[in-house]
Amino acid sequence: MQVPNWLKRLALILLLISSYSYIAYKLYVFDNWHSVTINSNQLILNISILLLLLVLNLFFEAKKWQTLLKPITLVKHGDALKMVFAGFTSGIVTPFKAGEPFGKIAFLDKPYRKDAIIMSYFGSLLQNITILLCGIIGLLSHSKLLNLGIQNKWVYTLIPITLLVIYILTKALSKSSRFKDFLFQIKQSITKLSVSNTLKAFGYGCLRYFTFCFQLYMCLYLFGCTDINFSQIFIYYLLITLFPSHLLVDMGIRGSVAIFVFSNNIFNPDILMAVFLVWIINQALPTLIGTATLVRRYYINIHKRTQSM
Numbered sequence: 001m002q003v004p005n006w007l008k009r010l011a012l013i014l015l016l017i018s019s020y021s022y023i024a025y026k027l028y029v030f031d032n033w034h035s036v037t038i039n040s041n042q043l044i045l046n047i048s049i050l051l052l053l054l055v056l057n058l059f060f061e062a063k064k065w066q067t068l069l070k071p072i073t074l075v076k077h078g079d080a081l082k083m084v085f086a087g088f089t090s091g092i093v094t095p096f097k098a099g100e101p102f103g104k105i106a107f108l109d110k111p112y113r114k115d116a117i118i119m120s121y122f123g124s125l126l127q128n129i130t131i132l133l134c135g136i137i138g139l140l141s142h143s144k145l146l147n148l149g150i151q152n153k154w155v156y157t158l159i160p161i162t163l164l165v166i167y168i169l170t171k172a173l174s175k176s177s178r179f180k181d182f183l184f185q186i187k188q189s190i191t192k193l194s195v196s197n198t199l200k201a202f203g204y205g206c207l208r209y210f211t212f213c214f215q216l217y218m219c220l221y222l223f224g225c226t227d228i229n230f231s232q233i234f235i236y237y238l239l240i241t242l243f244p245s246h247l248l249v250d251m252g253i254r255g256s257v258a259i260f261v262f263s264n265n266i267f268n269p270d271i272l273m274a275v276f277l278v279w280i281i282n283q284a285l286p287t288l289i290g291t292a293t294l295v296r297r298y299y300i301n302i303h304k305r306t307q308s309m
Contacts, residue, residue, distance in 0.1 A: 046222050046223070046274075046277060049215075049218055049222070050218075050278065053211055053218075056211050057211045058081060058286070060204045060205075060207045060208040062077055062080040063077070063204045064208065067197050067204065068119040068197075069116060070193075071194070071197070072115045072116055072119065072192070073108065073109075079107060084104070086103035086290045087103045088286040088287045090103030097124070102117070114185075115189045119190075119193070122193075126201055126205045127209065128241060130202070130205050130206050134209065134234040135234050135235060138234030209237075212237075213230065213233050213237065217233055220271065223274045224270050225262060225270055225274065236257055236258060239260075239261065250279070251276065251279055255276070258274075259271060259272070
């Protein structure tokens with residue numbers, strides 16, 4: 001059964017209102033603004049570290065994409081990087097970044113595009129496995145989950161329930177002929193990928209994940225949030241992955257989850273500044289570069305067509 005478009009829009013609006021309202025409320029009730037200062041040297045240091053780690057982040061993502069494309073076609077690292085930038089542009093406006101593959105395939109010849117789309121989704125699956133595993137580790141390593149008095153025994157109960165729900169949904173979807181066809185296409189494409197390349201792609205995904213975890217940790221630390229630990233960062237990335245990201249609500253979700261996860265006993269606006277800065281560097285900047293890359297590609301294609309006429 002297909003979900004009506006009006007229901008999707010309503011869910012998006014409710015998510016937008018609730019996430020930004022939560023941030024607005026926290027800012028409104030905060031009464032210690034005199035303690036919040038922005039040091040220009042500190043900000044420059046933050047941005048410099050984030051940009052250096054972004055380069056490393058993009059390197060790992062391009063290597064992962066290059067590895068996933070090996071059974072389809074060989075691409076240079078520079079071309080893989082262009083595809084990654086284009087993927088940022090097409091993915092940021094769609095829920096769960098479902099449109100990311102369609103930006104990437106713009107740089108591939110048509111015969112390779114179908115398999116490349118499936119490989120892109122497979123790469124996202126590998127990345128989400130890393131996020132899920134580390135998120136579970138973060139949940140289990142926390143003595144009291146988010147300072148709400150939820151003991152670890154509840155986490156042990158929540159994990160099997162979540163896995164059971166995933167199993168039931170998978171079984172239900174497996175009865176759909178359309179879903180079976182989709183799975184068959186995925187299997188046909190993935191079987192072309194060797195075990196060594198799959199492990200290599202998974203490894204690049206892990207390196208990328210730990211890079212942006214360290215990136216967020218450094219940004220929070222340099223903004224004065226020194227009581228944050230990596231288990232909280234693992235939980236943060238798990239939670240924002242579970243929400244349907246969209247350009248309009250992305251910062252609202254990230255900000256709300258960050259306040260929820262990182263506010264140890266007391267709310268600190270520096271948390272929002274750190275998360276916003278990380279979003280600008282990691283999402284907005286690559287999206288702008290991806291937009292320029294796609295526009296350039298579009299005009300190059302037009303120029304080739306006019307010359308061939």
